[in-house]
Amino acid sequence: MATKKFMYLNRRSSFGTVYAIESLEVVLIAAAFEQDVSLAFMDDGVYQIVEGQETDGIGMKNFSKTFHALGDYDINKLYVSKESLEERGLSESDLMPLVYEDEDDDWEEKPSVKVVTNDELKAIMSEQDVCLSF
């Protein structure tokens, strides 16, 4: 099977709608098909991967922890819109330090999150075969 480039575009925050957790579920299921997968976070979607989410008070599953497992699923390209972060007074240091172990580099831990400008994101999006929006 030829590998295609799949991008999951996440534009909503974690708990107000079901989009964020549904997106993550689809990403994990699709990981079994061993395609070239990337995730993009823009608009309020950047809040999905901010550090320090605590859900005890709202009785919902804290699926922010699951993003730390993505590296094990060979999903290690998480692009975050610089402009969306800045509009919200956020920076890369507010995001979870998500990493993966690079099989081709003696399993060295490397960051999965990459903050990109809209222009960079534009170029990345135009390379995709499939783009799924949540």
Add this chain to the structure above:
Amino acid sequence: MLHTVNKSSFERNSLQSCLNTIDDTSVILFIEDGVINAANNANSSMIADLAASGRVFALQGDVEARGISPKLADNIKLVDYAGFVDLVVEHGTAVSWV
């Protein structure tokens, strides 16, 4: 690429996010409440420029259902469902701004 937008820019920022990341060869199709962006009072200069170069479409049924036909901004091309399919075929990867 084909970018579809199905929200009014008065309700959500989907159109703005689309415009932020659209490249020089892509086209936009307004569907559902996205056709509100095709009314002349909602127009942004960037949409006007894109429309002038023939890169903005709106789904006719959605435009008519919302009474927007008389207010349609200049140069926006109306398509029916068959035209929607043609756009998908012609422009490859589709991105929906929901």
Add this chain to the structure above:
Amino acid sequence: MAQICGAEVDEEGFLVDLKDWNEDICKQMAADDDVELTDEHWDVINFLREYFEEYQIAPAVRVLTKAIAKRMGKDKGNSKYLYSLFPYGPGKQGCRFAGLPKPTGCI
């Protein structure tokens, strides 16, 4: 709805409420499947529970295999060994014994 040791399980035998889990339930599930739990089984079951606690998901089999190999060595981190412990699949059967939901993407 079916029950095991007073805890509700779904039609496939997975716990409905993960908080109901205890070792007796695990042992009963194993007995029902004709599996005798050994220390080797418990190593994997405990690993699965720790994985869920940390990541809030049941790992896919290939992820589990890789993680066990890293933690316990290659002689244990392989499908053959894990299937010898859990003949109905380390993902499906192992996660069920461990009180986890069915792994995402596991049919």
